[in-house]
Amino acid sequence: xxxxxxxxxxxxxxxxxxxxxxxxxxxxxxxxxxxxxxxxxxxxxxxxxxxxxxxxxxxxxxxxxxxxxxxxxxxxxxxxxxxxxxxxxxxxxxxxxxxxxxxxxxxxxxxxxxxxxxxxxxxxxxxxxxxxxxxxxxxxxxxxxxxxxxxxxxxxxxxxxxxxxxxxxxxxxxxxxxxxxxxxxxxxxxxxxxxxxxxxxxxxxxxxxxxxxxxxxxxxxxxxxxxxxxxxxxxxxxxxxxxxxxxxxxxxxxxxxxxxxxxxxxxxxxxxxxxxxxxxxxxxxxxxxxxxxxxxxxxxxx
Amino acid sequence: xxxxxxxxxxxxxxxxxxxxxxxxxxxxxxxxxxxxxxxxxxxxxxxxxxxxxxxxxxxxxxxxxxxxxxxxxxxxxxxxxxxxxxxxxxxxxxxxxxxxxxxxxxxxxxxxxxxxxxxxxxxxxxxxxxxxxxxxxxxxxxxxxxxxxxxxxxxxxxxxxxxxxxxxxxxxxxxxxxxxxxxxxxxxxxxxxxxxxxxxxxxxxxxxxxxxxxxxx
Numbered sequence: 004x005x006x007x008x009x010x011x012x013x014x015x016x017x018x019x020x021x022x023x024x025x026x027x028x029x030x031x032x033x034x035x036x037x038x039x040x041x042x043x044x045x046x047x048x049x050x051x052x053x054x055x056x057x058x059x060x061x062x063x064x065x066x067x068x069x070x071x072x073x074x075x076x077x078x079x080x081x082x083x084x085x086x087x088x089x090x091x092x093x094x095x096x097x098x099x100x101x102x103x104x105x106x107x108x109x110x111x112x113x114x115x116x117x118x119x120x121x122x123x124x125x126x127x128x129x130x131x132x133x134x135x136x137x138x139x140x141x142x143x144x145x146x147x148x149x150x151x152x153x154x155x156x157x158x159x160x161x162x163x164x165x166x167x168x169x170x171x172x173x174x175x176x177x178x179x180x181x182x183x184x185x186x187x188x189x190x191x192x193x194x195x196x197x198x199x200x201x202x203x204x205x206x207x208x209x210x211x212x213x214x215x216x217x218x219x220x221x222x223x224x225x226x227x228x229x230x231x232x233x234x235x236x237x238x239x240x241x242x243x244x245x246x247x248x249x250x251x252x253x254x255x256x257x258x259x260x261x262x263x264x265x266x267x268x269x270x271x272x273x274x275x276x277x278x279x280x281x282x283x284x285x286x287x288x289x290x291x292x293x294x295x296x297x298x299x300x301x302x303x304x305x
Numbered sequence: 306x307x308x309x310x311x312x313x314x315x316x317x318x319x320x321x322x323x324x325x326x327x328x329x330x331x332x333x334x335x336x337x338x339x340x341x342x343x344x345x346x347x348x349x350x351x352x353x354x355x356x357x358x359x360x361x362x363x364x365x366x367x368x369x370x371x372x373x374x375x376x377x378x379x380x381x382x383x384x385x386x387x388x389x390x391x392x393x394x395x396x397x398x399x400x401x402x403x404x405x406x407x408x409x410x411x412x413x414x415x416x417x418x419x420x421x422x423x424x425x426x427x428x429x430x431x432x433x434x435x436x437x438x439x440x441x442x443x444x445x446x447x448x449x450x451x452x453x454x455x456x457x458x459x460x461x462x463x464x465x466x467x468x469x470x471x472x473x474x475x476x477x478x479x480x481x482x483x484x485x486x487x488x489x490x491x492x493x494x495x496x497x498x499x500x501x502x503x504x505x506x507x508x509x510x511x512x513x514x515x516x517x518x519x520x521x522x
Contacts, residue, residue: 006413013410210394213356214455215384216411217377303376 010220018227021200032196032232037239039189040283043182044244044271050174052268064141066131066148067158074153079127082153086129091144094132100125126155186286189236193229193290200225201298209302218303222295226288233287237280245270306332306463306494307353311362314348314518322348324518325362332462335485335495337505340515346498347391349515350467353496354388355379366463384412387456387493389466393448395440401427401451402436408459426458430484446477453484457493464488466497470504482507 022029068086070079079097086095103125108117133144141159148157201208208221252268259266271279308329314322322345330336338346351357352364355371364371366382374382395404405426409419427433430450432443440448449469456464466485470478482504489495499505505512514522 005415009415010410010413206394207396207398210396211407211411212380213354213383213388213390213394214408214411215380215382215386215459217380220380220411 010223014220014223015227017224018231021224021228022231029232032192033235033239036189036192036232036236036283036287037243039185039192040236040240040279041243043178043185044240044279045247046174046178046181048244048248048269048271050171050178053174054171055269056266064133064135064159066133066141066145068129068131068148068154069156069158070127070129071153071155072126074127078153082151083129085151086131086148089144089147091133091135091140092131093134096130096132098128098130100127103128186282189233189283189286190290190293193232193287194294196232197225197229197291197294198298200228201295208298212303218299221299222292225291225295229287229289229291229294230284231287233290234280234284236287237283240283241271241276241279245276306330306334306367307496308365309349309352309362310365312352312359312364313361314345314352314357315360321518323352323359326515326518326520327362328513328520330494330496332494333489333492335489335508335510336497336513337508337510338496338498338513338515339500339505341500343517344515345518346515347467350465350496350498354386354465355382384408384459385461385463387453387459387461387464389449389452389456389464389469389497391468391471393452395448395451395455397439397441399440400436401432401438401440401443404440404451405454405458408455412459422458422460423454426454429457429487430454431480444477446473446480449473449477449481450484453481457488461493463494463496466495468498468500470499470501475503478504479507 070082074082083095083097086092100123104117104123107125131148133141135141135144145157145159148154211221248268248270252270256267306329309326312323312326316322326345326349338349340346348357352359352371353366355366355374358372367385369378369382371379371382396407399407402423405423406419409422414422424433424436427436430453432447432450432454435443435447440451443451453466453469456466464485469485470481473481478501482501485495485497486508495510512522513520
């Protein structure tokens with residue numbers, strides 16, 4: 004166990020010394036890999052923020068039916084009964100013209116303007132929750148409701164929200180694909196860096212094998228080297244994205260505040276950041292492993 | 306301790322460097338393999354060290370068939386051998402101390418134990434005062450002694466040396482042969498390839514003569 008720890012400590016120390024021996028090359032490699040990780044991480048953060056914004060909007064189908072202003076109480080109750088009896092309707096909620104006015108005053112900050120009106124201009128309304136979500140069924144329902152007495156107008160404003168949801172799903176897949184491609188690129192970049200390291204250590208590898216080093220022993224410092232390089236690159240990526248979120252977040256907060264909102268950009272969480280750094284380290288390790296494995300396979304006669 | 310049995314080494318181009326060689330070396334023996342250039346001396350030593358594999362027959366080292374050892378087993382076997390190369394195979398980006406410490410680093414020795422053993426090995430070959438020196442600043446004889454120090458630092462039971470005095474003048478060569486004799490006197494089995502007649506007389510040991518891949522004496 005002590006011998007095992009000593010060999011790991013030695014390999015770790017050699018990897019650190021190799022990283023420090025050529026600081027410019029190390030920095031360049033770390034930044035190249037860091038940028039490759041920043042792209043999918045940045046897109047993921049952007050996607051998560053769009054998703055958070057979209058999450059505030061209901062994407063469930065909802066039909067709003069507005070009644071004629073002259074609809075009596077009896078006519079309103081009759082219409083409610085007929086709406087509830089329609090096929091494809093799950094729930095019907097009545098919104099009185101008075102409560103609609105109160106809500107409008109509250110949400111739109113139009114209390115002063117609306118208060119100055121002598122009569123309430125808003126009609127009674129029904130909010131209908133249909134059971135179906137497909138366009139054809141909803142269109143048939145819309146036509147049927149339009150023919151009912153005292154129905155003045157009708158809106159179905161969920162389509163854009165559904166489009167936003169589809170766009171978010173599409174964006175998620177693009178981020179995943181880009182992430183996979185760039186993760187592969189990270190493995191190749193690390194592999195290439197390690198290949199250059201191997202070329203400078205060729206004599207040492209040959210002598211070490213002749214005097215009893217196993218492939219594992221030879222591989223170990225390179226694996227630490229690749230993993231350290233990956234960890235540093237992951238750290239660069241996380242810090243870059245956090246800096247961008249901080250920089251752009253100030254403007255986004257100001258913009259949403261001007262529309263009466265309180266949305267702000269979310270940076271990666273601590274767990275996500277640690278996950279990215281660890282994953283990046285793993286990619287570096289994998290690149291190093293493949294590079295050394297291929298080299299030893301090529302030079303070994305056995 | 307070392308046994309060759311009808312050992313053939315055939316290269317992919319069809320050339321047979323060894324043509325059915327058989328002999329054995331007992332524990333504590335010192336044996337010199339002699340012969341002209343191209344007789345198969347280096348090939349024989351490389352087979353004994355597991356650097357190359359026999360095409361036919363067997364090579365046993367410590368009762369283990371070298372051809373049947375897997376990579377890890379072969380590495381363990383080599384750690385118990387001391388190998389001295391004709392071209393030294395030193396690492397010129399490391400100093401004398403670090404070159405000798407390499408086998409101990411592979412074997413997982415602590416820095417403290419490693420330091421003690423390295424200095425003891427350097428003392429034996431007379432290089433203790435050069436431990437910080439770069440190998441490139443050493444003379445040919447000193448480089449060969451450095452290679453020997455690296456070979457003995459693990460306290461191997463078997464020392465295999467390929468033309469250890471090949472590029473050295475007579476005075477240096479005698480020092481090297483005296484070193485091998487001293488190792489043998491403390492129980493180390495020595496197998497060396499050489500065509501240095503005066504050195505062989507100095508060693509006064511058993512000889513295995515090779516000629517075109519065959520043992521002639």
